[in-house]
Amino acid sequence: MSDKNPEKGEVSRRDFLGLAAIGTAVLSALGVLAGVLRIFKPDVHFEESKKFKIGKPEQFPVGTVKKFDDKKLFVFSDEDGFYAITAVCQHLGCIVYKTDWGFQCPCHGSKYDQMGNVIGGPAPRGLPWFKIEQLVDGSLVVDASKEVPKGTKYIYV
Amino acid sequence: MYSRFYLSVLLISGLVLITFLVFATYRELNPEWKKYQLEYRDLLIKNAPNEAARKKAKSIKIEHQQIYIKPLKKVDRCMNCHRGVDDPLMKDAKVPHKLHSGDYLKKHPVSKFGCTLCHYGQGRATNKKDAHGKGRDTHWDYPLIPFKYIQSSCAKCHDYLFLKDNGGEMVVEGERLFREKGCRGCHKLNGVGGDLGKPLDIIGSQPIAYFPMKYVVGERNTYNWLKQHFLDPRKIVPGSEMRVFLSEKEADLLTTYTLTLRAEEMPRQFRAIRYTTPVPKDGESLYKMYCVACHGNGKISAYDEILKRTIPAIMNPAFLKIADDKNLERIIKEGRKGTPMTSWKRTAAGLRDEEIRNIIKFITKDRPDERPEPFDYKRFVTDTKHGKELFNVRCALCHGKDGKGGKDHLGLNLRNPAVQKFVDPEFLAMTIRDGRKGTPMPAFGKTGVGLSDQDIADLVAYIRSFSDKGKK
Numbered sequence: 001m002s003d004k005n006p007e008k009g010e011v012s013r014r015d016f017l018g019l020a021a022i023g024t025a026v027l028s029a030l031g032v033l034a035g036v037l038r039i040f041k042p043d044v045h046f047e048e049s050k051k052f053k054i055g056k057p058e059q060f061p062v063g064t065v066k067k068f069d070d071k072k073l074f075v076f077s078d079e080d081g082f083y084a085i086t087a088v089c090q091h092l093g094c095i096v097y098k099t100d101w102g103f104q105c106p107c108h109g110s111k112y113d114q115m116g117n118v119i120g121g122p123a124p125r126g127l128p129w130f131k132i133e134q135l136v137d138g139s140l141v142v143d144a145s146k147e148v149p150k151g152t153k154y155i156y157v
Numbered sequence: 158m159y160s161r162f163y164l165s166v167l168l169i170s171g172l173v174l175i176t177f178l179v180f181a182t183y184r185e186l187n188p189e190w191k192k193y194q195l196e197y198r199d200l201l202i203k204n205a206p207n208e209a210a211r212k213k214a215k216s217i218k219i220e221h222q223q224i225y226i227k228p229l230k231k232v233d234r235c236m237n238c239h240r241g242v243d244d245p246l247m248k249d250a251k252v253p254h255k256l257h258s259g260d261y262l263k264k265h266p267v268s269k270f271g272c273t274l275c276h277y278g279q280g281r282a283t284n285k286k287d288a289h290g291k292g293r294d295t296h297w298d299y300p301l302i303p304f305k306y307i308q309s310s311c312a313k314c315h316d317y318l319f320l321k322d323n324g325g326e327m328v329v330e331g332e333r334l335f336r337e338k339g340c341r342g343c344h345k346l347n348g349v350g351g352d353l354g355k356p357l358d359i360i361g362s363q364p365i366a367y368f369p370m371k372y373v374v375g376e377r378n379t380y381n382w383l384k385q386h387f388l389d390p391r392k393i394v395p396g397s398e399m400r401v402f403l404s405e406k407e408a409d410l411l412t413t414y415t416l417t418l419r420a421e422e423m424p425r426q427f428r429a430i431r432y433t434t435p436v437p438k439d440g441e442s443l444y445k446m447y448c449v450a451c452h453g454n455g456k457i458s459a460y461d462e463i464l465k466r467t468i469p470a471i472m473n474p475a476f477l478k479i480a481d482d483k484n485l486e487r488i489i490k491e492g493r494k495g496t497p498m499t500s501w502k503r504t505a506a507g508l509r510d511e512e513i514r515n516i517i518k519f520i521t522k523d524r525p526d527e528r529p530e531p532f533d534y535k536r537f538v539t540d541t542k543h544g545k546e547l548f549n550v551r552c553a554l555c556h557g558k559d560g561k562g563g564k565d566h567l568g569l570n571l572r573n574p575a576v577q578k579f580v581d582p583e584f585l586a587m588t589i590r591d592g593r594k595g596t597p598m599p600a601f602g603k604t605g606v607g608l609s610d611q612d613i614a615d616l617v618a619y620i621r622s623f624s625d626k627g628k629k
Binding site: 020021022025027031032035043044046053134135 | 160161164165167168171172174175178181185201205210213214217220221223224225227232234244245246266268
């Protein structure tokens, strides 16, 4: 038979067959499992993109306050750069408006200061700031899926 | 020993499965669009205006590009391959990386309108063949629209007045042709029009299965069907009675227009329609819209190969001299049963009384001033036997021995219920007596062949007896 030198630690022919068979079975099972798990992570979702192209930097000279109604977003530009703050009140999702001192929610009276911090009303947290990126052709893109710490301003030309 | 056999089976099946998995993984990691995005990145690096931009270009992600249009619940992934479509740096690149031509994207940003709204194709597909909807096995009803018909998409949101001066002239011209070629003589649109053909309200968005594609040359899609059917209806639908005689260019214009007739309506925020397009309501326009397809200029009475009957010359002065407005109005309103002439009244083909009056005014513009000498048919005692003898001598040559007219004869079918039931004997008698100037019908009365009024009355009686014979 094939079991000639088991004591030397050499793998016998039958053992090799067994090991290889079980090995491939385990490997293919893992592969199938990976494939099944892959299904749960879609490439894209059936929803609006969270990235908005807002235009070229020259469209936002220093001092600009621009509200994008359909994107529910404020875009500001000052000496320190560009920044984007959401217009969605963190209390129940109404759309806030800009005042001299900050933001005011029309629904339940939440008040936010210029930075978006809560200064009054029922809002549990401040208005989040979003990341602004620049594309190769120079246009700016707000990424509403990426929150950044308050005060992060981006300088683009 | 059995374990050895089973182990071998396990090993082999495991190896086969792993081979498949490797293959699947390879396909998953190398989709068709990835190649184009890598090309796009290379182009971007090449075209970058400065060092910073080049660095940025090197770091762009190769990932799915999807546009979700919320109000339409529409998903477009065309930018997976056409990623440079709104990138000014790609102005001189080649398709698929090229920047969109013209300045359409300025007012129609890709993020709001997507691509397939205008260009059609399957927005969700991620490979070229399915996305463009080409080939029979893609089973996509709205494949990529050929460039020459693209203006039809503009009419989804814009009106003709706007399109006329803003790059939609093919739609406007097509709409004019549609009116002037008399399409609505047989086809209903918005509920108004004849009923020989199919209603056209949603023809542009009908699925491919709606069209008989058997004889279409080339790609079997709606665009080719419409164009080829406009050029030669009987080649595409054997036995079709559609009377169109169009040049290549006119067929393209009408195809463009027809494609604008769609079932779905755009949501309000997309539309820019001012609803101010004036539709002419004068007699001539109406005549063209509803009558011209069959009656042409109204002056020629000839046997028509397509409809297999003689089409009467309704604008012939000799006819108008006899037919008064009331008579014409009755014919137009009630139609001619047993002929393709539709009943045009409000409740049938949908014309308003006022529109019918306008058409009559247009038809009768060449009516001679003098009225015909009346023919008092009731005064005569008629003899159908004599009438028959006269008919066989005088009339059978053109109208056929049986009065049926037809292909080899010049005359109308006199057995037609239209003639038998709806034409007064006086009208028939006057026609026989005075003839029809401008048609082969000569005058048989004293001014012409010389039949007496009694002879004519006998003839009329014989002709009118056809329908009695039919009943027996």
